Amino acid sequence: MASQIQASVLHGVKDLRIESRDLPPPSDNEVQVRVASTGLCGSDLHYYSHFRNGDILVREPLSLGHESSGIVTALGSSVSSLKVGDHIALEVGLPCEACDRCKEGRYNICKELKFRSSGKSFPHFQGTLQESINHPAKWCYKLPEDVSLDIGALLEPLGVALHAFRRSLMPKSASVVVFGAGAVGLLCAAVAKVKGARRVIIADIDQGRLEFAVGNGFAHSSYLVPMKRGKDTEENLAIAKETAAQLGAIGEIGEVDLVFECTGVPSCVQAGIYATKPGGRLMLVGMGHPIQTIPLGAAALREVDIVGVFRYANTYAESIEIVQAASKTKDAPRFDKLVTHRFSGLNSAPEAFDMAGKTKDADGKLVLKVVIDSLSDGTPGHAT
Template sequence: MSSQIQASVLHGVKDLRIEPRDLPAPSPDEVQIRIASTGLCGSDLHYYSHFRNGDILVREPLSLGHESAGTVTAVGASVSDFAPGDNVALEVGMPCEHCQRCKEGRYNICKEMKFRSSGKSFPHFQGTLQQRINHPAKWCYKLPADVSLDVGALLEPLGVALHAFRRSNMPPNATVLVFGAGAVGLLCAAVAKLKGAGKVVIADIDAGRLEFAVKNGFAHASFTVPMRRGKDVDENLAIARETASSIGEVDAIGEVDTVFECTGVPSCVQAGIFSTRPGGRLMLVGMGHPVQTLPLGAAALREVDIVGVFRYANTYPESIEIVQQANKSAEGPDFSKLVTHRFRGLEEAPKAFEMAGKTKDADGKLVIKVVIDSSEGAGTA
């Protein structure tokens, strides 16, 4: 038996509408979830602001949202691991599970991947900014009592950071540099720290974000990247070398073992190459400029590995353990502090997206992660 729900639906640039949808009962292998917390990320913001994300165009009305957690309201006939009332986090990418990449466990790069709130597959796989959704039980993860629904939603971007860490082969007691103190950069720093890095330095142009990172236990030290731009390629590379040299003076860290580049900004990627020690790794986490001028010779001559990172695979159980580890640590990080702004109800989504596009709110408070709270009693009935 189907029921009617309300959904936030994007029809064009900044054109969000609340619309009714029919939701059937969950199929035998699905659970039905009342979405409670959805974090907004950069891709959501691109779709909202441009009705596209890079060269991916939205071709039909689309519900956004993919960083989500909620409460189970019904279970399919074949589901035995969940019951109504369970709090769960959702992994929203559906791979084919049959191709060679899926068989290797690298389903995040499956060519047939369907990902909620993405316009890449068609028909689009609708996102989580809906009151309730049906989702395969296989891709849901029960949240322990000490993990809130907000932090449950953060498990999705935390998965990106954990996947980046795994691909980094970070050595024990490593010196780590993270470019970018947005949500993903902060999470990369946190994972590196919790996984045994000896020193984690985070770099950004925003001094307020850097202060937040160190104060709340996400990194050991910080570096404010100067706003400089050269007149040509040679001058830009010289500036990148100077930036790398200045970073090396922070606590006398010198060259670093592992760099997590979370901005996608060419100057940071360049500085990341120059900062990495011989034999170290530069992890490309940020989705930035598709074509860049990079000092590949400087990387090749020192055998600096440049490694791409795309989403995540098989991360949720370990991400939950990481959050619980942090909860028990006196030194942090406190993942809940990443949620800086909350908007209650789907009808508040336009305001939430406008806030997510800012670095500070009207009161001067940092904007890091904006959450839409669509739990029972939040706004739309």
């Protein structure tokens, strides 16, 4: 018998409404999950602010949210891997599992993949800003007792960083530059650091974010990107070369083995190419401008590989190991510090989205990751 749940539903630009939905019992291979913590990311914010994400249009009312954790409340008849009461992290992209990419383990680029809170597939796969959802047990990951529900929600963006690291083929004791000190940039820096990079420099236009990154163990050092823009392509490329040279002067590191570009901003992509040493790699992690002017010759003539990154695949188990190890290691990244603002209940979603669109709150506090705790009984989402 179906139960009634509440859901936050987007109907238009900044038009969020609380609605009742029927939720049937879980099917044989599903679990029913009481959603606890949901982190808001850039794609959620684009849908909220524009009712679209780039070329992807919202074509029906859509619940947002995909960085989520929760508590198992019911089991399908075939589920033996989990039990009621388990705290779990949700992997919300469901691939076809039959195509060539899925068979290779690269299910993140499956053409038939359905992803919660995305408008790409139709009917849309509804997101996690709901009281409860049914989800295949295969894509639910039990959280150890020492991993909180908030950290469980962060495993999704951490998966992006881990996937980027894997595709980077980072050499041992590598020198690394990360452009962008938002949540994904911080996580890319963190993964490179815990995986043995000898020097991780994070670059951003926000001094507060840079101080956070170094002060909380996400990077070894930082670089404040100057707000300079040229009048034409030639001048912009000259500025990018200057930026790369200044990055190389930090600790006399010179050109670096690896750049994670997490902004999508053309000037950072350009500087990233110039900052990378011959034979190095530039990882395109940020979803920014779809059409860019880049010094392709400068990459080709030095065999700088430019590698795309899209979401993640097979990352949750290792991500759990990373956050567990970090919590017990001195000078490791403080993943728990990434959640800077939390809001209670689905009714707070508009306020939470407005906060997620800022870099600082009214008190001047840095805004990094905003979490909505959707547990109606007031139980904090950060409880272990």
